Amino acid sequence: MAGRKSDKTPEKPKRPTRPRVERKELPGELNPQAIVTKFFGDQNLSRKAVEFDDMDDIESILEDLDPIGDLTELFEDNGAEMIDVPVLQPAALFIDTAGEDIRRRLFVTQDDEGNEYCLRPDFTVPVCRLYLDADLIGEPVALAYHGPVFRQLPGESGEFDQAGIERLGDPDRPRTDAEVLRLAFDALEVFGLVDPVVKIGDEGLFTAVMEALGLAPAWRRRLRAHFGDRTRLEATIDRLMAGGKSEIVAHAGFLGAIAGGNPAAAQQVVEDLLAIAGIKTVGGRSAHEIAERFLEQAALGAEGGLSPEKAAILRRFLDIQGDPDTAADLLDVFRLETGLDLDMALSTFRARLRAMRAVGIDASQLTFAADFGRQLDYYTGFVFEMRDPAREDDKPVLGGGRYDGLLQRLGSAEMVPACGFSMWLDRLSLELDVDIDLADFS
Secondary structure, eight states, X not given: OOOOOOTTOOOOOOOOSSOOOOOOOOOSOXXXXXXXXXXXXXXXXXXXXXXXXXHHHXXXXXXXXXXXXXXXXXXXXXXXXXXXXXXXXXXXHHHTTTOHHHHTTOOEEEOTTXXXXXXXXXXXXXHXXXXXXXXXXXXXXXXXXXXXXXXXXXXXXXEEEEEEEEEESOSOXXXXXXXXXXXXXXXXHHTTOOSOEEEEEEXXXXXXXXXHTTOOHHHHHHHXXXXXXXXXXXXXXXXXXXXXXXXXXXXXXXXXXXTTSOHHHHHHHHHHHHHHTXXXXXXXEEHHHHHHHHHHHHHHHHHOOOOHHHHHHHHHHHTOEESHHHHHHHHHHHHHHHTOOOHHHHHHHHHHHXXXXXXXXXXXXXXXXXXXXXXXXXXXXXXXXXXXXXOTXXXXXXXXXXXXXXXXXXXXXXXXXXXXXXXXXXXXXXXXXXXXXXXXXX
């Protein structure tokens, strides 16, 4: 880290737990040791006596206690390039890829030509867009960032700081998943959080179960849209079992016309009809999503509803939880007793566990839940969230996972392996708020 240090600068002290220094007036004493004592109290900056010869020593200590600087250094030490992306982004990027939770929280505006833009609600989508624009397909890279994002949140500021990293293009998925999770632990330790509560899941497993059950593609899309929200997922299963009759009756004529037809052609018909009417979005949903919704309803009418047997198997899978090793054994039992072909998905799950151990992660400290997902449509595999047990609101301080399909949705001709995480910096101890003007000291 850049900084002037004297010949007698002490070793970097051990970081105190979650340091936070309130802004205060400058002390009258100009002795450097008195200044540090005044501002840092008894936070145990070092186990040894620390001597200061000049103000360079104090500047060094302040830099060493700058978590944002340390976080940047951590990312760079792990091979990442720090980048930035424009605050103003095309709204379609998020409407088409991020999902309903992000979509309904956008700050949207229009230019003189009617094009919709939004303040960036996250970094992942524009970072992936930058990767594509730079023609980096096929090259493993790590891109890190820090800056404000904007979402409408009830009772909270619509602007808050995020930092994170995206690993793009690395084909060794289990190893990359494990390394990203290891880096997430290290990133929180920069802020003094050394024992986070960690929950993991696997959207790839859920997708594999639905495919093995032979569920119609429209049903799978409907279920995946609510994966991670158990209440809504259960309600969707109930609707599928009932055959979605109320929805089908409402659009019986149109649905009957497209049911059983070519899905791509039927979807294009719906999109063309909306385009003719000049409709780009309805309730935050794109024309593409509206077309998919009609096809889902047509599939419900054609298939006659989800059978109770398949619904029971889905629910049995969603109830699996425990530490990852226990969960792996339960998933094996589930596979054998149901006869579902889950070999590839479970092989990936166990390979990831081995990779976690290889990078020093104690899997017994993690909790796996089969129904755990993150409320962003682009996730496709391993997902995780970390929480600070000292926070009463139980909000995550860090979240991430694998999103291999996102870059294709953004225009890539091929699937690009991708995994990363973001941190909510407003939920962590931020930069030390010490108002010392070093120019005032000789």
